[in-house]
Each structure stands twice: as C-alpha cells, then as structure tokens.
Amino acid sequence: DAGVTQSPTHLIKTRGQQVTLRCSPISGHKSVSWYQQVLGQGPQFIFQYYEKEERGRGNFPDRFSARQFPNYSSELNVNALLLGDSALYLCASSSPRTPQETQYFGPGTRLLVL
Amino acid sequence: QKEVEQNSGPLSVPEGAIASLNCTYSDRGSQSFFWYRQYSGKSPELIMSIYSNGDKEDGRFTAQLNKASQYVSLLIRDSQPSDSATYLCARMPGGSYIPTFGRGTSLIVHP
Numbered sequence: 001d002a003g004v005t006q007s008p009t010h011l012i013k014t015r016g017q018q019v020t021l022r023c024s025p026i027s028g029h030k031s032v033s034w035y036q037q038v039l040g041q042g043p044q045f046i047f048q049y050y051e052k053e054e055r056g057r058g059n060f061p062d063r064f065s066a067r068q069f070p071n072y073s074s075e076l077n078v079n080a081l082l083l084g085d086s087a088l089y090l091c092a093s094s095s096p097r098t099p100q101e102t103q104y105f106g107p108g109t110r111l112l113v114l
Numbered sequence: 115q116k117e118v119e120q121n122s123g124p125l126s127v128p129e130g131a132i133a134s135l136n137c138t139y140s141d142r143g144s145q146s147f148f149w150y151r152q153y154s155g156k157s158p159e160l161i162m163s164i165y166s167n168g169d170k171e172d173g174r175f176t177a178q179l180n181k182a183s184q185y186v187s188l189l190i191r192d193s194q195p196s197d198s199a200t201y202l203c204a205r206m207p208g209g210s211y212i213p214t215f216g217r218g219t220s221l222i223v224h225p
Contacts, residue, residue: 031211040122042202042215043158056212090157094211100146100165101211105157 002027004093004106012112013081021076021109025093031055032074033103034066035090043090049074078111086113117141118205120216127223133190135219137203140184144208147186149177152200152218161188161201193223 005024013019025032031050035043045058049068068074072093078085088110092103119138127133137147146165150158164170164177164186176189190197200220204213 033212035215040217042118042120042204042217045212045214048212050211056210088157100148100163100206102148102160102163103213104160105150108157 004091004104006089006091006106006109008109009107010110010112012114014114015081015083017081017113018077018079019081019111021078021089021091021111022073023076023091023093023106024073025091026095026104028097029093029095029104030072031094031096031101032068032072033092033094034074034076035092036060036085037088037090037108038086046076081113083113086111117214118203118216120201120203120219122217123220124222125219127193127221129193129195129223129225131193131223133193133197133221133223135188135190135201135203135221136185137187137216138185139205141205141207142181142184146206146208147177147179148204148206148213149175149186149188150202150204151197152202154199158202190221193221195223195225197221198223 033048034046037043047066048056052068063079091106094101149161152158174191178187200218202218203216206213
C-alpha cells in the first residue's frame with residue numbers, strides 16, 4: 001500500500017506570497033494532521049482534520065488554514081509568507097483502527113521563504 | 115515546563131553498544147507514547163508505541179514506560195551506524211488524537 005504522499009517536495013517563495021501544500025493520506029485513513037518542523041526542533045502541530053471536520057488547531061496565526069476533501073486528501077494554505085515560515089511541513093495520517101491512532105508521516109514539503 | 119522533554123544530545127555510542135534515549139513528561143494522566151526516528155532531511159518514521167507501564171520489545175528496540183517516575187525510554191541494542199539519526203518522543207493524552215513532540219535526541223553510532 002502507498003504511504004502518505006505530499007506535494008510539492010520543495011518550494012521557494014518570497015515574502016508576502018501565498019503557498020498551498022497538498023497531502024494524500026494512507027488508503028483507509030480518514031484523519032490528516034499538519035505539522036511545521038524547523039531545524040533542531042520537533043514537529044509543531046498546526047491542524048488536524050477528521051472526516052472533513054477540523055478536530056484540532058495548534059497555536060499558529062490565522063495566515064495558516066487548511067481543509068480536507070471528500071477523498072480525505074488535504075491542503076494547507078499559508079498566506080502572507082514570512083521568512084520565519086521557512087520549514088519542513090509534514091503531513092501525517094491516522095485511523096481509529098490503528099493502535100492509539102498512531103500517526104504516519106509523509107515525506108514532507110520543504111518551504112524556503114526568501 | 116514543556117509537555118515532553120528530551121536531551122538534544124548528541125548521544126554518541128560505539129557500534130554494537132546499547133543506546134539509551136530518554137524522554138520525560140509532566141502530566142500524570144492516561145496517555146500513549148510514540149518513538150519516531152528521523153534521518154537528516156527526511157520525515158519521521160514510526161519505531162514503536164507504548165501505553166502500558168513496563169517494557170515493549172520489537173526487534174533490537176525496547177520501549178520502557180515508567181509512569182511513577184514519568185519517563186519513557188527507548189533502548190537500541192547492537193547499535194549500528196545506520197541507527198545514527200534524531201529520535202523523537204511524542205506524547206498523546208488519553209482522549210486526544212494529537213501528539214506533542216519533544217525536540218528530539220541526536221544519536222551518533224560510530225564504528
């Protein structure tokens with residue numbers, strides 16, 4: 001079975017621009033979570049969606065938004081990019097059928113804001 | 115106090131030794147813990163999860179949870195250079211579906 005997929009793998013933007021990151025979960029998984037990871041830190045939680053409803057939101061500004069589609073894929077949007085938004089953006093999928101709803105990560109999208 | 119604390123390291127061990135990675139937490143409630151391995155420039159890969167007090171073994175890896183002392187450990191037996199990576203500890207409170215990650219411990223296994 002295919003794992004979590006994310007696109008694009010790398011992205012370069014300039015300050016003030018907007019970016020959309022995409023994620024497809026493992027087949028059968030209905031929950032998608034987004035994380036931001038900067039160098040030297042663990043992943044920081046941004047959003048979680050389950051069955052197309054937002055189930056959790058981390059401490060990120062309103063410039064960050066997300067949605068989940070009927071096929072359970074998801075998009076993360078970031079508006080008015082800042083230099084500090086440069087990071088690895090991770091998507092993880094999970095299912096109530098997996099023990100403790102373990103999260104499985106995709107390869108990530110590396111965003112560089114210049 | 116952060117929810118999950120890890121020593122950033124690096125922890126350096128010789129090939130063939132046992133590597134011991136630790137994670138402490140501050141909440142005494144019901145919760146699950148996860149260990150992930152992350153190679154430089156890559157995404158985290160799940161090693162194992164644990165939610166019951168005691169040990170859980172999977173191949174060369176053993177996770178240990180001590181609820182009384184509020185720590186969780188990951189032991190890697192017969193460490194190999196390919197085990198060199200950052201190890202992330204994550205905590206998920208009972209009733210939540212959102213894990214909180216520590217900053218990770220860098221492990222270096224030298225030949």
